[in-house]
Structure formats: structure tokens, C-alpha cells
Amino acid sequence: MHFRGKLVRYNAPMTRLLMLCCLLLLHPFQAVASMSLDKLAFQEVGVPFEECGxxxxxxxxxxxxxxxxxxxxxxxxxxxxxxxxxDRPQHLLLSMLASSEIYLDGMRVGVNGVPAESAQGERQGRIDYQLALAPEQLSAGRHRLVLKLSTWHGSERIREQFYNLSVEDDAPTAARKTLPLVLAGALALVAALATALLVYYQRKADWCVFAMLCVTASLLLVTEAWRGVAGYEYGYHLARLMAVQVLTGLFSLLLPAYFMFAYALPRKRYVAGAAALAVAAIAGTSLHFDAKAALMFSVALVASAAINLHALRRGAAVGRSGLAVVLLSLALWLVPGTGFFAETGFALVVFLLLFTILGQLLRQLIRDRNKALLATRLENQLLRKSLQPHFLMNSLSSIGELVHHSPLQAEQFVEALGREFRMLGDYASQVTIPLSRELELCHNYLAIMAVRLQRHCSLKVSGEPGALCLPPAVLLTCLENAFSHNRYRDDLVFDMDIAHSDGHAILSLAMPLADGRKHQGSGTGSTYIHSSLQEAFAGSASYQGRPGEGIWLATIRLPA
Incomplete structure (x- = not known):
């Protein structure tokens, strides 16, 4: 991404295509064929435990x-x-919080840890265990399956100790296991990008929260993928479930917080407090871990949708797109079969949310950068306007004449000229200034021109400036144009009227025309006025100049 000295464009169609491809890749894979064994009529066998099977x-x-x-x-x-x-080998899959031995037709076919009658004798098995069965071991006919189980290292805080017992035609694919890790890596890179932009370019709260969101989601996906990719002894399952719950709670707090900062909404502390209480209340319920995490995430999505709806009603620029993304994520979340961490359901929702938010942030970053470049150009234009050679030459000539004929007037002229340069220098870096300051600039300019022309020049203002703001030197540019395109020989009075209509302020500046010469507009002055109004008010302000009876009328419409 290259920002230096030129406007940057964001390739939105390519990004949407990339997101669609990733969503298709993340769609849950289904096994070709399977035979569930957990619904069989299991019976407890009364034999010494060491002789089981x-x-x-x-x-x-x-x-x-x-x-x-x-x-x-x-x-x-x-x-x-x-x-x-x-006609080909099958895979027996066993997922439970237990050490186990598996016997098929009186023969031991698998060992997962060492089951025992006491905790001292048991060696923990892995939570997910699979073994290959030859076709002849599953010949047509009747078979007897025996399981020798012990759960001495389990926890009573985990409600469900058993998850799956089945024979699959195909073992789980590597892609199915590693896709959450791929997305976690992508989110880590996005977090690094956001952090770099935050540190080296613009320090904004929404970028900071977004980086934290990406880091939290990346850790959450890694923690969830830990079971499928690396596996672990079943005694560690509680620690992993608690880590998932904590990270989900953190993600559920950060998601609404991001939208609050992104839209600069008030009462952030109250919203953050309410979200924290909701997450804490859910964590304190008797629901099992997955249900708690699912409820936390659902509350975060609903809260984010409400925040986006509120922002849309307040007229936020991206409230509509943010609301659409959150509602789509919520719909995807509620689709049957994509429950919390079922296959890649959570990964789908996180991908849709965070990468869409990233696109919005990058577009906003580019808009801000382009806006900054435009502001820099306008600032340079304003500074060049204040250092026009023609104006300086005439001013220096006036000083030379006044020094001999009226030293007092020469001193006043130099002071007024210094004030104008000082004010223009102070205002050049500001997007808008109060109308009262702009009027001071105009009065000072007319004082300079009155000395140069040896004519009385004044500005008569009708109406109160109030809290109105406008880009610096807009009215001054209108006055400069008037003196540039007219040769005044009499005393001058410029009239400005401040009116209000339909939520806008209307500034009407009437400037006399001299010698019947027509005003020649659309020059650099008019360009500066149009550009500065666009940069400051993004299309909600306008400028129009038109001739009247003996005057040139400049009308500026500003949001009140």
C-alpha cells in the first residue's frame, strides 16, 4: 500500500471475490459414509476389571x-x-474423556492410555482416538464390541464426558483440521498490519480495538483447533474449555466496543459495563461450556446489531453496511448445523465479520489519507495566496510612498499586513475556523486595501455569526477577487447577510462592480472555495457566484 503523494484506490471487487473463495473453502466437510455405534444397546459386564474384554x-x-x-x-x-x-479399511473413531481399550470379537484392537480401577494405575488416554480396521475384521455377520474405560482424571465440572463412537469410511481430512489454523494465521497477520498502522500512521481507538479483536479471535481459533490438530490427554480438556470460554467472553466484549468507537458514539462506559455484566452473568450460569460460549457470542452479535442500528439512525456514514454485515453474520450463526465451533461454523462468522471490518477500515484509512492530502494541497494554496507577488509588490510600493508622506499610516499599514500574514499562517492548517475569525480577517484585509487605495473600505454584517464555522479565507478570497477584477475609485461598502433556512446557514456577500466591467469567475479563487468547502463538509455545503444589479453576489450555504 503506497500513500506517498497520490490518492489511493481500494479494490473492493477483488476483496469480495477473495472473501467468497475463503468462505467456500471454510464450508464444513462431510464424511463420505459412517456407522454410528454409540446408539447400540451397551451393557455393563460383571468381570474383574483387568480381565475385561x-x-x-x-x-x-x-x-x-x-x-x-x-x-x-x-x-x-x-x-x-x-x-x-x-471393500477397504475402515476407521473406528472414539471421542470421550476416558482411557480405553477396545476389543472386537474377543481380540484387542486398540489401546488409548491405560484404563485402571484407580487413579494411580491409570495412564490418561487422548480425548480423540482412532484406529484402522481391516475389511476382514468387519466381515458380514454378528460382532461383539467391548470397551474397557476409566475416567479417573476427568472433572465433574464437564457435563458431557462422551462425544462420539463410530466407524467412518474416511478419517477426518487434514484440511478439515487445519483450516481454522490457516484462518488464525491470517487473523494474526491482520492484527500485525493493524498494529503497524496504529503505531506508525494513525492512533485511533477503533484500530486498537480491531487489532485486539483479531488477536483474540486468532488465539480462540488456535485453542479450538488444538484438539483436532495436535490432540491432548483428556485431563487437559477442562483447561481448554475454560480458555475457550475466557477468549469468547473477551471477543464478545470487544466486538460491540469496536462499533462504539468506530461510530464515535457516546456513553461507551455504560455500554461496556452492561456488556461485561451480561458476559459475567452468562459465565455464572449452570450451562455447559459450549452453550455458554454460544450464548456470549450471540449476545455480542445482537448488541453489535443494535449499535449499528443506532448509528444508522444518527446518520453514521457506514452504519448501513455495518448493520448488514452483523445481520448476515447473525443469520449465518443461526443456520442449523453450524453451531458454536461445529466444524468451522465459528470460523465462518469470524471471517465474515473481521475481514469485512478490515475492508471498511482500509477504505476509511484511504479516505482519510486522501482527505489529508487534499487538506495539505488546500493549505499550500492558502499560503501561496497570502504570498502573491503582485499583492506583495503593491504593498511594498504603498509602504514606500507612505513612509515619506504619512509615517503613521505606514506604521499602521505594516501592522495590518503583519496581522494578515500571521492569521493566514495560523489558520492554514485548520479545516474550519469560526465565522467570527473569518470576519476579523476580512476587516483587516479591507483596512489594508483602504490604505493602498486611499479610499474608505468597510464590511457591513447583518446577522449574528454565532457558532458557525467555515474553511479559512473563503470570504477573504471573495473580497480578493472583487479587488482583482474591479478598479475601484470611490469609497466601498461590502454587505454580508447571515440567514438561516432548512437547517442551513446562508452567507450572502454583495460586492460592488466598478466601471461596468463584468466579473470573471471560475479562476483559482473559486476553485479554492469549492475545494475547501468539499473537504470540510463533504458535499453538505455549496458556493455560488452570480452578477446582480451593480453587484456581484457570492452565496455560501453551510450546515448550521
């Missing part, structure tokens, strides 16, 4: 995985029928 035992009662809790040991079995032998 190796010897047949008597059934002591039915078993449901809903019964599985922390600090338990179970030996369970179930029978199932396969109608046709598969």
Missing part, C-alpha cells in the same frame, strides 16, 4: 453413555450386525 462375563445391566462421569471405571459390551463386508 479377554473373558466373557455376565451382564449386570444396561449402560448408556449418559451415565459416564468422572472418576469411574466400566467394562461394557454391545453386539452389532454388518450386512456386507467393506
Amino acid at each position: 479377554s473373558v466373557a462375563g455376565t451382564v449386570t445391566g444396561p449402560f448408556s453413555f449418559d451415565q459416564l462421569g468422572a472418576r469411574q471405571a466400566h467394562c461394557i459390551q454391545a453386539e452389532f450386525t454388518i450386512s456386507r463386508q467393506p
Whole structure:
């Protein structure tokens, strides 16, 4: 991105195409075929725990995985029928907070940790475990599955200890596991870009909050992908769930905070306090971890939608697009099958939100940069106007004449000339100044011209300036044009009227025409007036000059 010395354009269509491609890539992948085993009629087997799976035992009662809790040991079995032998190896997937041994038809086919009757004897298994089964192990007919389980390192704070038991035709793909990490890396790069722009270019609160949002979302995706990519012993599951909840709560606080800062809305502390109380209340409920995180994120989306709607009603420039993005994210979030962290549901929503916000921020950055370049050009124009060679030559000639004939007038003339240069220097870097200051500048200029022409020159103002503001030297430029295009031989009175209509202030400056000469407009002075009004008020102000009966009437319309 190159900003130096030229206006920058943002390639929005290419960015939208890139976002669409990434959204398609992030769409959840589905397994080709699977056979769920968790609905089988499992039964508890009454045998010594160390002999579970190796010897047949008597059934002591039915078993449901809903019964599985922390600090338990179970030996369970179930029978199932396969109608046709598969023609390629299958994958048995087991996800639960337990150490396990798996037996199929009396043979041990898998070991995940070391299950035992006590915590001292148990070695933790991994939360997600898979093993390959040869086609002949799943021949057509009746089969007996035995699971030897122990959960001594589990936590009672986790309501659900069991997640999945199935036979899949294909194991989970690497892309399915690593896509959240790819997005996390992209968000980390975006956070680095935002931080660099924040430190080296413009220090704005919305950029700071956006960088924090990206860092939080990146850490959240890494924490969630930890299970699928690297895996871990089931005893660490509670720590990971708590980390996910904390990061989700932080993200849910930062998202509405970003929109509050982006739209410069008041009462940020009250909104932040209300959001913090809502997140704390959700964290204190008895819901399970995923439900808490889902509710926090839903509240953040709803709050963000409300903030964008409020900003839209206040006339915010990007309130409409922000509201559309948040509503689309909320709709995507509520689509069945893309629940919290189900497949890549959360990644889809975060991608849509943050990368769209990034696009808005970059467009705003480019607009601000272009606006700054325009302001610099206008400042240079104003400074050049104050140092016009023709004006300086005439002023120096007047001083030379006055020194001999009227030293007092020469001294007053030099003081007035110095005041004008000083005021123009002070106002050149400001986008707008109060109308009262502009009138002081005009009165001082007329005092200079009165001495130069040896004629009485005055400005008569009708109406109160009040709190009106306008770009510096706009009225002064009108007066300069009047003296440049007319040869005045009599005393002069310029009339300015300040009126209000339809929420606007209308400044009408009537300037006499001399010798019947027509006023020649649309020069550099008019260009400066139009450009400065556009830069200061973005199209809500206007300038018009037209001839009248013996006068040239300049009309400036400003937002009140």
C-alpha cells in the first residue's frame, strides 16, 4: 500500500471475490459414509476389571453413555450386525474423556492410555482416538464390541464426558483440521498490519480495538483447533474449555466496543459495563461450556446489531453496511448445523465479520489519507495566496510612498499586513475556523486595501455569526477577487447577510462592480472555495457566484 503523494484506490471487487473463495473453502466437510455405534444397546459386564474384554462375563445391566462421569471405571459390551463386508479399511473413531481399550470379537484392537480401577494405575488416554480396521475384521455377520474405560482424571465440572463412537469410511481430512489454523494465521497477520498502522500512521481507538479483536479471535481459533490438530490427554480438556470460554467472553466484549468507537458514539462506559455484566452473568450460569460460549457470542452479535442500528439512525456514514454485515453474520450463526465451533461454523462468522471490518477500515484509512492530502494541497494554496507577488509588490510600493508622506499610516499599514500574514499562517492548517475569525480577517484585509487605495473600505454584517464555522479565507478570497477584477475609485461598502433556512446557514456577500466591467469567475479563487468547502463538509455545503444589479453576489450555504 503506497500513500506517498497520490490518492489511493481500494479494490473492493477483488476483496469480495477473495472473501467468497475463503468462505467456500471454510464450508464444513462431510464424511463420505459412517456407522454410528454409540446408539447400540451397551451393557455393563460383571468381570474383574483387568480381565475385561479377554473373558466373557455376565451382564449386570444396561449402560448408556449418559451415565459416564468422572472418576469411574466400566467394562461394557454391545453386539452389532454388518450386512456386507467393506471393500477397504475402515476407521473406528472414539471421542470421550476416558482411557480405553477396545476389543472386537474377543481380540484387542486398540489401546488409548491405560484404563485402571484407580487413579494411580491409570495412564490418561487422548480425548480423540482412532484406529484402522481391516475389511476382514468387519466381515458380514454378528460382532461383539467391548470397551474397557476409566475416567479417573476427568472433572465433574464437564457435563458431557462422551462425544462420539463410530466407524467412518474416511478419517477426518487434514484440511478439515487445519483450516481454522490457516484462518488464525491470517487473523494474526491482520492484527500485525493493524498494529503497524496504529503505531506508525494513525492512533485511533477503533484500530486498537480491531487489532485486539483479531488477536483474540486468532488465539480462540488456535485453542479450538488444538484438539483436532495436535490432540491432548483428556485431563487437559477442562483447561481448554475454560480458555475457550475466557477468549469468547473477551471477543464478545470487544466486538460491540469496536462499533462504539468506530461510530464515535457516546456513553461507551455504560455500554461496556452492561456488556461485561451480561458476559459475567452468562459465565455464572449452570450451562455447559459450549452453550455458554454460544450464548456470549450471540449476545455480542445482537448488541453489535443494535449499535449499528443506532448509528444508522444518527446518520453514521457506514452504519448501513455495518448493520448488514452483523445481520448476515447473525443469520449465518443461526443456520442449523453450524453451531458454536461445529466444524468451522465459528470460523465462518469470524471471517465474515473481521475481514469485512478490515475492508471498511482500509477504505476509511484511504479516505482519510486522501482527505489529508487534499487538506495539505488546500493549505499550500492558502499560503501561496497570502504570498502573491503582485499583492506583495503593491504593498511594498504603498509602504514606500507612505513612509515619506504619512509615517503613521505606514506604521499602521505594516501592522495590518503583519496581522494578515500571521492569521493566514495560523489558520492554514485548520479545516474550519469560526465565522467570527473569518470576519476579523476580512476587516483587516479591507483596512489594508483602504490604505493602498486611499479610499474608505468597510464590511457591513447583518446577522449574528454565532457558532458557525467555515474553511479559512473563503470570504477573504471573495473580497480578493472583487479587488482583482474591479478598479475601484470611490469609497466601498461590502454587505454580508447571515440567514438561516432548512437547517442551513446562508452567507450572502454583495460586492460592488466598478466601471461596468463584468466579473470573471471560475479562476483559482473559486476553485479554492469549492475545494475547501468539499473537504470540510463533504458535499453538505455549496458556493455560488452570480452578477446582480451593480453587484456581484457570492452565496455560501453551510450546515448550521
